[in-house]
Amino acid sequence: MATKVHMEALSPTMEEGQVVKWLKSEGDSVSNGDILAEIETDKATMELSARGKGVLRKILVQEGGTAPVGDVIAVIAAPDEDVSDVVGDAGGVSPPEAGEEDREASAPEDQEESEAPERPSSEEKAAKEAPSEGAASPDGGRVRASPLARRLAQEAGLELDEIDGSGPEGRVVKRDVEAALERDVRLPAAAPGEEYRDVPVSQMRKTIARRLTESLSPVPHFFLTIDVDMTRVVEARRRMNALLEDDGVKVSVNDIVLRATAAALLRHPACNASWQGDTIRVYDVVHLGVAVAVEDGLITPIVRNAHAKGLVQIGSEVREMAGRAREKKLKPDEYTGATFSVSNLGMLGIQEFTAIINPPEAGILAVGRLEDRPVAVDGELTVMPRMRMTMSCDHRVIDGATGARFLQTLQGMLEEPTSILL
Amino acid sequence: MAEMTYRDALNAALREELERDDSVFLMGEEVAEYDGAYKVSKGLLEEFGERRIVDSPISELGFAGLGVGAAMVGLRPIIEFMTFNFAFLALDQIINSAAKMLYMSDGLIPVPVVFRGPTGAALQLSAQHSQSCETWYAHAPGLKLVTPGTPADAKGLLKAAIRDNDPVAFMEGELLYNVRGEVPDDDDFVIPLGKADVKREGEDVSIVTHGKMVHTALAAAKKLEKQGVSVEVLDLRCLRPLDVDAILSTVKKTNRAVYLEEGWSFVGVGSQIVSIIQEEAFDWLDAPVLRVCQADVPMPYAKNLEQMAKPSADRVVEACNRVLYRRA
Numbered sequence: 094m095a096t097k098v099h100m101e102a103l104s105p106t107m108e109e110g111q112v113v114k115w116l117k118s119e120g121d122s123v124s125n126g127d128i129l130a131e132i133e134t135d136k137a138t139m140e141l142s143a144r145g146k147g148v149l150r151k152i153l154v155q156e157g158g159t160a161p162v163g164d165v166i167a168v169i170a171a172p173d174e175d176v177s178d179v180v181g182d183a184g185g186v187s188p189p190e191a192g193e194e195d196r197e198a199s200a201p202e203d204q205e206e207s208e209a210p211e212r213p214s215s216e217e218k219a220a221k222e223a224p225s226e227g228a229a230s231p232d233g234g235r236v237r238a239s240p241l242a243r244r245l246a247q248e249a250g251l252e253l254d255e256i257d258g259s260g261p262e263g264r265v266v267k268r269d270v271e272a273a274l275e276r277d278v279r280l281p282a283a284a285p286g287e288e289y290r291d292v293p294v295s296q297m298r299k300t301i302a303r304r305l306t307e308s309l310s311p312v313p314h315f316f317l318t319i320d321v322d323m324t325r326v327v328e329a330r331r332r333m334n335a336l337l338e339d340d341g342v343k344v345s346v347n348d349i350v351l352r353a354t355a356a357a358l359l360r361h362p363a364c365n366a367s368w369q370g371d372t373i374r375v376y377d378v379v380h381l382g383v384a385v386a387v388e389d390g391l392i393t394p395i396v397r398n399a400h401a402k403g404l405v406q407i408g409s410e411v412r413e414m415a416g417r418a419r420e421k422k423l424k425p426d427e428y429t430g431a432t433f434s435v436s437n438l439g440m441l442g443i444q445e446f447t448a449i450i451n452p453p454e455a456g457i458l459a460v461g462r463l464e465d466r467p468v469a470v471d472g473e474l475t476v477m478p479r480m481r482m483t484m485s486c487d488h489r490v491i492d493g494a495t496g497a498r499f500l501q502t503l504q505g506m507l508e509e510p511t512s513i514l515l
Numbered sequence: 516m517a518e519m520t521y522r523d524a525l526n527a528a529l530r531e532e533l534e535r536d537d538s539v540f541l542m543g544e545e546v547a548e549y550d551g552a553y554k555v556s557k558g559l560l561e562e563f564g565e566r567r568i569v570d571s572p573i574s575e576l577g578f579a580g581l582g583v584g585a586a587m588v589g590l591r592p593i594i595e596f597m598t599f600n601f602a603f604l605a606l607d608q609i610i611n612s613a614a615k616m617l618y619m620s621d622g623l624i625p626v627p628v629v630f631r632g633p634t635g636a637a638l639q640l641s642a643q644h645s646q647s648c649e650t651w652y653a654h655a656p657g658l659k660l661v662t663p664g665t666p667a668d669a670k671g672l673l674k675a676a677i678r679d680n681d682p683v684a685f686m687e688g689e690l691l692y693n694v695r696g697e698v699p700d701d702d703d704f705v706i707p708l709g710k711a712d713v714k715r716e717g718e719d720v721s722i723v724t725h726g727k728m729v730h731t732a733l734a735a736a737k738k739l740e741k742q743g744v745s746v747e748v749l750d751l752r753c754l755r756p757l758d759v760d761a762i763l764s765t766v767k768k769t770n771r772a773v774y775l776e777e778g779w780s781f782v783g784v785g786s787q788i789v790s791i792i793q794e795e796a797f798d799w800l801d802a803p804v805l806r807v808c809q810a811d812v813p814m815p816y817a818k819n820l821e822q823m824a825k826p827s828a829d830r831v832v833e834a835c836n837r838v839l840y841r842r843a
Contacts, residue, residue, distance in 0.1 A: 241770050241801040260802070260840045267770060267801040 095170035095179045096145025100160040103132055103139035110134050111159045112166065117149045123169050130166075145169045150176050238265035245270040297390040305449045312368075313488040316447045319500045321507045323463055323478040329510045333404070346463055346480075347437050348408040353506040354458055355379040355399035356513045358433055361499040365432050367453040368489045374453075382431030382451060385415045392418045393451060395431045439463055445481040455490035458503075459483040480507075517700055522692040524666035525555045528673035529593065531702055533563050536591060539677060542569040542578055543595030543632075552597045553633065553692050579605035579630065583612045583682075586628040591677060596632035599648040599686060605630075606651065613682035614657030625680045631673070634662075635727055635777045636825060637689035642813035645821075647778030649726070652684040653754045653787070659683040659708055660754040664729035666696040668752055671706030679708060688727040709756030713765070717747035720835045721765040723788060724775040725751040728826065732775050735831035742832075744839065754784060762788060763796050770801040771838040775831055780808035802838040807831050 100110050113131040117123055127143045147169045154166040170176045236253040238246070242265045246253050249270065256273045258265035326349050333344045358365040358379045366375045379400040382393035394414035396407055417423050433455075436448045439462035448459040461481040467474050482503070486496045506513045519527070532539050541556055547570040550557040560568040571578035575596060582592035596602040602609065613626045636645035652660050659681050663669040669687065676683040698704075714729055715736050722732040729750045736746035749765045751758060766772050772792060774785035785806040792804050810824040836842065 239770075239801040240797045241799055244798040264840075266840060 095150075095168055095174060095176050096143075096147065097165040097179060098129060098141070098143070098167035098169060100132070100154075100162050100164045100166050101141060102162045103141070104134040104137070107134040107162060109159050109161045112154050112156050113138055114156055115152060119149055119152055121149050123147060123149050143169060147174075148172045150174075151180050153180070236265065237263055239267065242266050242270050246273075249274055295389050297387075297392075301390050304451065308450050308452050312450055312452060314447075314450060314485050315488050315493065315496075316483055316485055317493070317496045317500055318445055318481055318483040319504050321480045321482065321504045322468075323480045323507060325510055326507050327463075327478050337405070342405055342409070344404045344408055347435075347439075347460070348404045348411070349510065350437070350458075350460055350482075350507070351381055351383065351396065351399060351407050351411070351435055352402075352404050353503055353510070353513050354433070354435055355381055355396075355402075357499055357503040357506055359400045360502055361495070363495050364456050364484075364486075364491055364499040366455050366490050367432070368455060368487055369453070373490055376432040378432070380430055380432045382428075382434035382454070382457075383411050383415075384434060384436035384448070384457075385418045387419045387421070392423065392428050393431060393434055394418055394423055394428050433457070435460060439480070445483050447483050448485050450485050450487055452487075455487040456496070457485045459485065516697045518695055519666055519698050520692065521663075521666045521669050521687070521694045521696070522553065522555055524670040524696075524698045525673055525687065526557055526559070527698070528670045528677075529556065529559060530562065532674055532677040533559065533567060535702075536677075538589065539591045539593065540567045540569060540585075541593045541595060542571050542582060544571055544573055544597050546570060546595050551595065553689065555687075555692070556595070575601050575604035576608060579608040580612065582628045582630070583608050583616075583626055586613070586626040586682070587616060587624050591627050591629075593629045593631060593677060596630060598644060598689075599632050599634040599652075599684075600644050600646050602630065602632065602648070603651070609652070609658065609682070609684070610655045614655050617681070618657060626682045627680045629673075629676045629679075629683045629685050631676075631685035632687060633689045633691075634686040635688050635690075636809075636814055636821070639816055639818055639821060640689075640814075641816040645814035647776065647809065649686060649754060649776070649784055650778055650782060652686075653784060657682070658755065660686070661708060661752065662686045662726035662754060663752060664691065664714075664724075664726050664750055666694065667698045667704075668706060668712070668750075670698050671704050672708065672752065674705045675708050678705065683708070686726060691727050694730070706752070709753050709758055711749055711751045711753075711758035711761035713747060713761070714750045715746065715748040717745040717769065719745045719769055720771040720773065720839055721747045721749055721769045722773050722775055722831060722835065723749045723751065723762060723765065725754060725784065726777065728775045728777050731826060731828050731831060734828035735775075735835065738828060738832050739835055742836075744835065744841075746835065751788075757787075757791075759791055759795070762791060766792050766796045767799045770799055771835075772800075772804045773831065773834045773838060774804065774806045775826060776806070776808055777826060778809055779811055780806055781811060783808055802840065805834045805838055807834050 103110065110132040113133050115130045116128050123129065123143045124146045125143060128140045129143050129149070130141045132139050132141050148171065149167060150170045151168045154160045160166050168176050168179050237258060238253050239260065243253065245267060246256065251270065251273055253265055256265050256269050259269050260266040326346060330344055330346060330349060337343060362375045362377070365379055366373050378398050381396045381399035383396060384391055384393045396402065396410050399407060414423065414427060431451070431454055434451055434457040436457060437460040438446055439460055443461055445461040446459050448457045450457050459482065463478055463480045465476050466479040467476050468479065482500065484496055484500055529541060541559060545552050546556045547560040547565060547568045556568060579594055582594040585592045609630060613628055616624050616626045634649060635647040649660060649662065652658055659679065661672050661676055661683055663672045673685060676685050715733060717736065722735065724732045729748065732748045736748055739746050747765050747769055749761060774788045776784050778784065785808060789804045789806065793800070807826045807830050809826060812824060815821050815824055
């Protein structure tokens with residue numbers, strides 16, 4: 094009997110497909126599972142396999158042609174079989190009806206569940222039609238198992254036919270599944286899952302998970318990245334540290350970034366704000382959250398009134414609070430109430446990244462690594478210290494241009510650090 | 516707590532409710548002058564007088580109907596049947612009038628009547644007087660069905676039944692009347708209808724049962740304990756309303772269940788319970804649910820045959836072993 098070759102749903106959202114290439118020609122003999130054609134779906138180019146055997150008698154959709162899912166695009170049949178009826182039917186967009194072969198060829202659940210291209214031939218049909226959960230035993234019968242054993246085996250990823258049943262007539266029962274689990278007779282398919290361990294989720298990890306999920310879903314994030322010439326920051330830092338040498342204190346690049354961020358926020362209060370539902374709260378002061386990695390998580394201690402503090406003070410506060418953060422000794426008022434946050438992964442070699450906003454703040458600045466990079470200046474290639482910063486913005490509060498202007502100011506301050514003082 | 520018989524527990528419940536509520540009265544064959552065929556109403560005539568404790572003629576349909584009518588106009592009758600075998604005569608009043616009136620009056624006319632009396636076999640009372648009648652009464656919506664197995668349950672549930680605004684069939688047992696047990700002294704000891712009771716906790720298999728068979732189940736559990744099997748016994752106590760949660764809970768705990776009832780298996784109470792279990796706890800079952808019931812014959816008079824026809828602890832043990840896939 095003739096087998097219609099249908100345009101199959103090769104992706105979950107595919108509605109029609111384009112034949113990129115026929116890998117079999119009319120007259121070629123075809124077996125179950127042979128790749129017939131390459132089909133371009135809405136997502137990728139996929140292979141279409143044969144669902145029957147015989148000869149590829151007729152190609153109905155040529156290369157480059159498209160067909161809706163369910164349409165017949167070719168016919169496979171015996172070499173001398175009359176396929177005029179089948180060919181005559183083709184072209185309709187309705188899914189195929191009637192005919193055992195047709196139903197098999199188009200049953201969508203089959204296609205999704207089975208990765209093996211092998212389709213059951215008619216003599217295998219009886220076995221195939223057994224309920225899917227009833228794995229076939231070697232003698233072709235159904236594996237007897239209690240409902241409970243069936244469920245437990247499924248949950249454990251065990252195949253029932255690999256378990257010896259101790260119940261009446263070899264019925265697999267709960268104790269058999271438990272015994273099998275002790276022996277760890279697992280499915281080969283489950284192998285990738287074998288090497289893992291479940292680490293208990295700490296409260297901090299739970300809070301991070303909850304807070305950041307709460308952030309990313311309701312807060313419409315967008316991201317702005319800017320690349321900064323850090324030559325003068327490096328120079329300024331060198332000179333300041335020379336001045337501070339006697340005091341045994343050092344200023345870090347990050348301290349300067351924090352100070353500049355605070356100063357830039359004062360000039361762009363629209364970015365130093367938070368979404369309150371009916372109002373947008375704009376802050377006149379900058380409380381800067383500084384993300385600190387701690388064991389099993391992170392926390393953002395806050396430099397209060399960062400806009401009014403000097404670099405030495407900012408630096409010492411950050412280091413002091415980071416130390417206590419790692420010992421989990423921060424008090425709640427030391428890590429709640431920031432108006433904006435900065436996260437720096439530069440020391441871990443990250444060039445640029447995006448951070449997730451810590452609500453109700455409306456922005457967070459993700460600071461990348463300071464590194465010497467070649468850039469073109471006035472048409473000449475030069476090497477200079479560069480740094481990338483990416484700001485995540487809550488679009489309810491900050492628009493693209495608003496954020497961009499803030500970043501421009503910040504870039505200007507870092508490229509000419511004396512402007513921070515203005 | 517006081518130890519008393521099932522009979523005295525019922526008597527105490529009747530007395531307390533007669534005292535508590537003037538609209539309560541007891542009527543039935545020989546309930547007054549003779550103190551009741553099984554002495555459940557002992558002393559009540561003396562205490563409450565013939566207005567409250569009323570002897571009826573031998574006419575079940577008549578006095579059951581009288582009870583239904585009295586309930587419809589606001590009294591709380593307790594209608595005693597000498598046994599529920601005789602109440603077949605009154606089925607029309609019980610099912611067609613009592614059970615349906617609230618529905619047919621659009622909720623206007625509640626029928627707070629209690630029909631009570633023994634059900635099931637005693638000893639050699641033969642085919643017509645040995646029937647377990649639960650199925651007839653459990654079948655119809657509108658009627659509550661209570662089957663206490665212990666003195667405490669008898670007292671707490673009878674008080675609840677008398678106070679309930681729906682018609683209640685309250686089934687006792689001749690062989691239960693002399694059973695002794697602890698009963699709370701509290702005048703207000705009321706057990707809500709529709710709450711099953713775990714009479715024994717266990718891990719390996721659940722025996723679900725009701726009424727007199729609780730004792731057979733507990734005897735079987737003891738025997739199985741000696742074989743190393745831990746049995747849970749769930750006493751439904753009420754068949755309507757039915758405590759489905761308790762049934763599912765014990766099945767999900769042990770994964771194996773046996774339903775034990777005194778009546779016949781065909782369309783028996785157990786059929787309904789098994790249906791619920793397979794519908795709602797299918798994936799927790801490790802074995803088919805079995806039933807232990809009376810043999811599918813009219814109860815024989817001959818003592819040896821009667822013994823064989825009735826469910827016994829040994830048959831329950833055998834059924835438990837079968838659902839446990841073990842040979843004792």
